[in-house]
Amino acid sequence: MDDKLDTRRVRYFMQVLDSGSVRGAADVLDMDPSAVSRAIGILEQECGVPLLERHGRGVVPTDAGEMLAGYVRRQNSQKQHLMAQMDSIRKIERGHIDVVAGEGYVDWLMRHSLRDFMTTHPKITIDLDVASTDEIVQRVVEERAHIGMLFQPPKDDRLTSHQSHSQPIQALVLATHPLAQLGRPLKLADLLPYPGATLHRNFGVRQHIEAAEVSEGVRLPSLLTTTSFSALGHFVSAGLGYALGTRISLTPNATNPELVELPMKNPLLSQGRSHIVSRHGRMLSPAAAELLRCVVADMRRYADLAAGKDKPERAEKRAASRARSTAA
Known part of the structure; x- marks a missing residue:
C-alpha cells in the first residue's frame, strides 16, 4: 500500500478531512484549491475508488476514504510510538x-x-x-x-x-433549600415544585436523568439548560434552584459549606x-x-x-451547615 500512495497527496487528503472542504484545506496548505483538488483526483485514481463526496458546501469521506484515513492514522500513531520510544x-x-x-x-x-x-x-x-x-x-x-x-x-x-x-447522579442544593430538610433520598417528584438546571441532551448524565424521568412518569422542568457543569454550580450557589449531576462534577463546590449533595432514590440514577x-x-x-x-x-x-472513607466527614459538614441555617 505504501508503494502506491504518494505521501504528499495523502497529506493533502487528510487536511481536506480535517478542514471539511477542499478550499479550507487549500487555505491551510497555502495552495490553490484546484491544485489540491487535482492531487485528490490522482490519489483516487491510484486507489481505484472515490475517496470523497460532496456534502453541502464541503466534503465527507466515502467508505473507502474512511478506510484510508484510518490506515494513515494508524501508521502515524505507530510512527509516533516508535519515535517516542527511541527518544x-x-x-x-x-x-x-x-x-x-x-x-x-x-x-x-x-x-x-x-x-x-x-x-x-x-x-x-x-x-x-x-x-x-x-x-x-x-x-x-x-x-x-x-x-x-x-x-x-x-x-x-x-x-x-x-x-x-x-458515579451516582445527585441533587445539589443550598443547605437552606427545602429539599435539604427532607432527610431521605429524593424522588424526582420531590423536585417538581422547584426550579432546576440541567445539561443538554448530548451529555450522558442528562440521558440517565431522562431515563429516570420515564421510569417515574415525571417530566422535570428546566429553568436553565447548559453545556457547563460550572454553570450548574453557580445556578445553585445563586439560590436559583437545584441541579442534578455526578459527584465528581460537583467536586468544585464540595468545599462550600452552603451547598449539599442529596442522594436520589431512583436506581437508574445510581447505575452510571x-x-x-x-x-x-x-x-x-x-x-x-x-x-x-x-x-x-x-x-x-x-x-x-x-x-x-469520607462519608462521616461529609455527614458532619452537612450537619454543621444545617445547624448554622437553623441558628440563623
Missing part, C-alpha cells in the same frame, strides 16, 4: 499528550493527575479539551486523543476502558459509571501511557474514598 528509552522526558474529557472531570484532573504529572514531567506538553460524550468517543476512536474520560460511554468494541467506578478510555489496540507513546497509569491510579483512590 526516551530509559525515561520519559519529552512528548505530547492529547486528553479529552467531560467538563465535570476537568477540575478533578487539574487538582490531581495533570497537576502532579506536569510537575514531574515539565517538558511534556498536554492538550486538554472539553467535549460531550459522543465527541469524546469519536475523538478517541479516531485516535485524535490518547486518553478520554467520560460518564457512561456507549458500548463500542473500539474502546478499551482501563478503569471505571460507580465514570470511565477512563483509550482506543482499543492503540500503542500509546511512553508519555501517554504513563499519564494514563497516573489517572487510573488516582481515580481508583478517589473511588475508594467516595465509597466510604
Whole structure:
C-alpha cells in the first residue's frame, strides 16, 4: 500500500478531512484549491475508488476514504510510538499528550493527575479539551486523543476502558433549600415544585436523568439548560434552584459549606459509571501511557474514598451547615 500512495497527496487528503472542504484545506496548505483538488483526483485514481463526496458546501469521506484515513492514522500513531520510544528509552522526558474529557472531570484532573504529572514531567506538553460524550468517543476512536474520560460511554468494541467506578447522579442544593430538610433520598417528584438546571441532551448524565424521568412518569422542568457543569454550580450557589449531576462534577463546590449533595432514590440514577478510555489496540507513546497509569491510579483512590472513607466527614459538614441555617 505504501508503494502506491504518494505521501504528499495523502497529506493533502487528510487536511481536506480535517478542514471539511477542499478550499479550507487549500487555505491551510497555502495552495490553490484546484491544485489540491487535482492531487485528490490522482490519489483516487491510484486507489481505484472515490475517496470523497460532496456534502453541502464541503466534503465527507466515502467508505473507502474512511478506510484510508484510518490506515494513515494508524501508521502515524505507530510512527509516533516508535519515535517516542527511541527518544526516551530509559525515561520519559519529552512528548505530547492529547486528553479529552467531560467538563465535570476537568477540575478533578487539574487538582490531581495533570497537576502532579506536569510537575514531574515539565517538558511534556498536554492538550486538554472539553467535549460531550459522543465527541469524546469519536475523538478517541479516531485516535485524535490518547486518553478520554467520560460518564457512561456507549458500548463500542473500539474502546478499551482501563478503569471505571460507580458515579451516582445527585441533587445539589443550598443547605437552606427545602429539599435539604427532607432527610431521605429524593424522588424526582420531590423536585417538581422547584426550579432546576440541567445539561443538554448530548451529555450522558442528562440521558440517565431522562431515563429516570420515564421510569417515574415525571417530566422535570428546566429553568436553565447548559453545556457547563460550572454553570450548574453557580445556578445553585445563586439560590436559583437545584441541579442534578455526578459527584465528581460537583467536586468544585464540595468545599462550600452552603451547598449539599442529596442522594436520589431512583436506581437508574445510581447505575452510571465514570470511565477512563483509550482506543482499543492503540500503542500509546511512553508519555501517554504513563499519564494514563497516573489517572487510573488516582481515580481508583478517589473511588475508594467516595465509597466510604469520607462519608462521616461529609455527614458532619452537612450537619454543621444545617445547624448554622437553623441558628440563623
